[in-house]
Amino acid sequence: MIDNRIDKVLLTADEIEAGINKCAQYINKKFKQSKIPPLMVGVLKGCIPFLGRLISKVEFDMELDFIAVASYHGTESTQNVKIVTDLATDVKNRDVILIEDIVDTAFTIHQILEIFKNRQAKSITFVTLLDKPSRRILNLKPDYFCFTIPNYFVVGFGLDYNQKFRNLPYIGVLKKSYYS
Numbered sequence: 258m259i260d261n262r263i264d265k266v267l268l269t270a271d272e273i274e275a276g277i278n279k280c281a282q283y284i285n286k287k288f289k290q291s292k293i294p295p296l297m298v299g300v301l302k303g304c305i306p307f308l309g310r311l312i313s314k315v316e317f318d319m320e321l322d323f324i325a326v327a328s329y330h331g332t333e334s335t336q337n338v339k340i341v342t343d344l345a346t347d348v349k350n351r352d353v354i355l356i357e358d359i360v361d362t363a364f365t366i367h368q369i370l371e372i373f374k375n376r377q378a379k380s381i382t383f384v385t386l387l388d389k390p391s392r393r394i395l396n397l398k399p400d401y402f403c404f405t406i407p408n409y410f411v412v413g414f415g416l417d418y419n420q421k422f423r424n425l426p427y428i429g430v431l432k433k434s435y436y437s
């Protein structure tokens with residue numbers, strides 16, 4: 258059933274699942290031979306449904322951790338990232354697979370990548386469910402994206418509007434009347 262605050266569905270639950278299957282093939286191929294288990298790091302909170310589905314399809318030993326950051330867009334410099342929840346794991350010399358819900362301007366992911374570089378991760382593979390390249394400000398491409406979307410503000414499957422809608426099983430566009 259479609260929530261009546263949703264204008265249109267961009268990606269159905271089945272389409273998302275098929276996209277995550279392909280993503281799992283990509284990381285399985287890339288990391289199957291790893292000697293030290295890669296560390297998958299979810300960027301909270303939007304990563305949760307994506308990460309949950311993805312790790313169930315992973316065919317190599319892996320470890321899991323999380324990071325949450327508050328980023329200040331617009332006029333602020335890109336150094337202005339506040340770590341709200343930090344990793345419990347030392348990432349030095351580890352292969353890190355970073356799991357995001359969406360890349361928009363790329364400020365957030367740029368800041369997170371800097372944190373991992375400063376802490377001397379061995380490698381960083383950046384995977385995102387959604388890519389919104391039309392709004393990119395920084396010249397940064399994910400290593401893998403499941404879907405490219407047009408310039409809509411989307412919710413569902415982890416993505417929120419004022420903390421709501423993360424639980425929707427599909428990805429959709431909110432009705433204008435709901436947020437204006």
Ligand code: 5GP
Nearest residue numbers: 359360361362363364365409410411416417
């Ligand atoms: P960026 O720093 O790349 O501009 O934005 C990244 C963050 O902005 C995402 O992790 C997400 O929290 C938020 N964001 C960007 N686009 C959307 C969108 O279409 N819908 C939602 N719900 N959040 C978005």
Ligand code: MG
Nearest residue numbers: 300303358359
């Ligand atoms: Mg996010």
